[in-house]
Amino acid sequence: EAGVAQSPRYKIIEKRQSVAFWCNPISGHATLYWYQQILGQGPKLLIQFQNNGVVDDSQLPKDRFSAERLKGVDSTLKIQPAKLEDSAVYLCASSFNSGGAYEQYFGPGTRLTVT
Amino acid sequence: GNSVTQMEGPVTLSEEAFLTINCTYTATGYPSLFWYVQYPGEGLQLLLKATKADDKGSNKGFEATYRKETTSFHLEKGSVQVSDSAVYFCALSPRDSGNTPLVFGKGTRLSVIA
Numbered sequence: 001e002a003g004v005a006q007s008p009r010y011k012i013i014e015k016r017q018s019v020a021f022w023c024n025p026i027s028g029h030a031t032l033y034w035y036q037q038i039l040g041q042g043p044k045l046l047i048q049f050q051n052n053g054v055v056d057d058s059q060l061p062k063d064r065f066s067a068e069r070l071k072g073v074d075s076t077l078k079i080q081p082a083k084l085e086d087s088a089v090y091l092c093a094s095s096f097n098s099g100g101a102y103e104q105y106f107g108p109g110t111r112l113t114v115t
Numbered sequence: 116g117n118s119v120t121q122m123e124g125p126v127t128l129s130e131e132a133f134l135t136i137n138c139t140y141t142a143t144g145y146p147s148l149f150w151y152v153q154y155p156g157e158g159l160q161l162l163l164k165a166t167k168a169d170d171k172g173s174n175k176g177f178e179a180t181y182r183k184e185t186t187s188f189h190l191e192k193g194s195v196q197v198s199d200s201a202v203y204f205c206a207l208s209p210r211d212s213g214n215t216p217l218v219f220g221k222g223t224r225l226s227v228i229a
Contacts, residue, residue, distance in 0.1 A: 004158075031214050042119070042204050042219030043159070056216065091158065095214060102214045106151075106159040 002026065004107035006092050012113045018080035021110045025073070025094030031055075032069055033104065034077050035091040043091050049075065082114045117142045117209045121220035124202075128195055128227050136190040136223045138179075138205035146207040148172075148181055148188040149217065153202045162190075162203070195227045 005024040013019050025032050030051050035043035046065065048056040051072035060067070064083070069075040079086055089109040095102045122137040140146065150162040150172070163172030168183035177192045188205060202224045206217040 033216055035216075040221065042206070042221050043217070044219070045216040048216055050214070055214075093159075102147075102208065103161055103164070104217060105161070108156075108158040 004092055004094055004105055006090075006107035006110055008110055009108060010111050010113075012115065013082055015084055015114050016081040018078065019082055019112065020079075021077045021090050021092075021112075023075045023077070023092030023107060025075070025092070026096075026105055029094035029096050029105070030072070031095045031102070032075050033093040033095070034067060034075070035093065037089040037091055037109070039088070046077070046090075079112075082112075084114050087112055087114045117146070117207060117218045119205050119207055119218055119220035121203075121205050121223050123223070125224040125226055128225070130197055130227055130229050131194045132227075134190070134192040134195045134199075134225070136203055136205075136225070138188045138190065138220060140186050140188065140205075140207050142186075142207055142209055142218075144209070145183075146209050148179070149206045149208070150177070150179055150188070150190050151204040151206060151219075153204065153222070155201070159204065195225070197227045197229055200225055200227045 032049045034046040037043040047060045049069040052069045067077045091109045092107045093104040095104040118141045147166045149164045151159040152162045163174045165172040165181035171180045179190045202222045204222045205220040
């Protein structure tokens with residue numbers, strides 16, 4: 001079974017530029033998450049989708065971040081304009097129910113450096 | 116609110132030593148608890164889970180027991196190997212059923228030396 005795919009793996013941009021990340025979840029997983037992992041910290045949720053609808057975007061900085069999940073499969077996360085503090089690893093995860101708990105499967109992440 | 120607290124790292128052990136990484140949580144209701152592992156250059160992988168009090172999750176020689184009375188989910192392994200060197204994250208899902216985002220601890224880096 002193929003895992004969660006993300007691209008690009010690495011991205012370096014200057015502040016005030018824009019950037020987009022792509023995620024392809026595991027086939028059949030209706031729920032998709034984007035997390036931000038700053039160096040030395042645990043991942044923190046940015047946005048959760050159920051199929052192509054947003055379930056939770058309360059922690060998404062909407063003045064600069066946007067995300068969409070067209071057709072309930074692939075998703076893109078965009079930052080415009082980027083700030084220095086956006087330097088982090090952006091993780092995509094998808095989940096399914098296993099034995100009473102929803103197990104989340106993570107992609108390899110996109111490491112963003114803003115200079 | 117919901118939160119997870121892990122012991123500070125890094126932890127450095129010799130091969131075959133006993134490992135304990137402490138994890139305590141704060142949550143309303145009865146969360147599900149998880150340990151994830153992140154090997155260098157890779158994404159997070161689910162290591163083990165427990166969905167109710169007194170459940171023991173185990174995988175690859177690692178185990179953790181869901182202790183409701185102490186709100187803890189400590190990770191243990193009897194004999195670590197160099198290949199266990201990674202960052203370990205404790206996490207909770209705030210409801211015991213339902214598709215909710217994970218709340219993570221800050222992670223504990225483990226280095227095992229031969």
